[in-house]
Amino acid sequence: MELQPQHGGFVIWITGMQGAGKSTLAHHLHKRLTAAGRPVELFDADDAEQILVKGLGHGKEDRDTAVRRVGHVARLLARHGAVVVVAALSPYREPREQLRREVRRFVEVFADCKMETLQQRSDVYRRAMAQEIQNVAGVDDPYEPPTHPDVLLHTDAERADASVLRILQALVDAKYIGPTEFGRLTGGQKPKKAAKGKPARGGKGKGAARARPGARKAAARAGARKRR
Numbered sequence: 572m573e574l575q576p577q578h579g580g581f582v583i584w585i586t587g588m589q590g591a592g593k594s595t596l597a598h599h600l601h602k603r604l605t606a607a608g609r610p611v612e613l614f615d616a617d618d619a620e621q622i623l624v625k626g627l628g629h630g631k632e633d634r635d636t637a638v639r640r641v642g643h644v645a646r647l648l649a650r651h652g653a654v655v656v657v658a659a660l661s662p663y664r665e666p667r668e669q670l671r672r673e674v675r676r677f678v679e680v681f682a683d684c685k686m687e688t689l690q691q692r693s694d695v696y697r698r699a700m701a702q703e704i705q706n707v708a709g710v711d712d713p714y715e716p717p718t719h720p721d722v723l724l725h726t727d728a729e730r731a732d733a734s735v736l737r738i739l740q741a742l743v744d745a746k747y748i749g750p751t752e753f754g755r756l757t758g759g760q761k762p763k764k765a766a767k768g769k770p771a772r773g774g775k776g777k778g779a780a781r782a783r784p785g786a787r788k789a790a791a792r793a794g795a796r797k798r799r
């Protein structure tokens with residue numbers, strides 16, 4: 572029989588620039604986890620009507636406050652067994668890192684996407700470049716990509732269902748869900764075995780799964796994009 576730590580709550584935090592696919596992925600995850608019988612809560616922190624962020628602006632201080640508020644509620648819910656899926660631009664690294672330290676079971680997902688595709692998906696970039704609007708992360712405001720995300724997605728190069736599958740695999744690697752639950756979530760697929768010598772975060776060495784090959788490279792790429 573499967574061990575049962577998998578019935579504890581955890582937080583899936585999806586960060587990325589506008590149009591990268593955060594809301595799409597969060598909704599897919601919410602739907603699948605709910606159908607599999609998990610208590611799930613979804614926060615779209617970029618929805619200005621969201622009660623926790625309502626009234627906050629786009630400046631650094633307000634952006635960080637949004638992360639702290641949503642993160643705080645997510646942590647409380649996860650502590651009581653819920654799965655909390657958060658889609659949040661959360662452009663500044665430090666408050667995300669702080670959350671990672673505070674939330675015991677936390678998966679940081681970086682939805683990375685090249686600027687060309689972002690521009691096709693969202694008009695904000697054209698408008699920001701034309702200086703019609705201000706405070707757009709990645710144009711006139713910074714977006715600080717995670718240096719060690721648990722999951723690095725290239726949403727310009729893979730379909731949303733493939734991205735969802737990789738997030739679910741990360742949950743198995745971290746031992747937040749077991750193989751049976753993975754099967755329920757994926758219509759009967761089997762998870763990949765964890766690579767040897769790389770215990771998952773939440774397993775033995777906390778932080779181990781963060782040393783993902785390619786993650787640094789992507790972070791550097793996204794950083795370079797920001798400086799362009």
Ligand SMILES: Nc1ncnc2c1ncn2[C@@H]1O[C@H](COP(=O)(O)OP(=O)(O)O)[C@@H](O)[C@H]1O
Nearest residue numbers: 589590591592593594595596726729730731734
């Ligand atoms: N791998 C992927 N993951 C998420 N979204 C994707 C992916 N590939 C294409 N898309 C598309 O990109 C768009 C992302 O929009 P959205 O989820 O609103 O972004 P965000 O919430 O980050 O601003 C959607 O139209 C979605 O269908």
Ligand SMILES: [Mg+2]
Nearest residue numbers: 593594617658
């Ligand atoms: Mg969104």
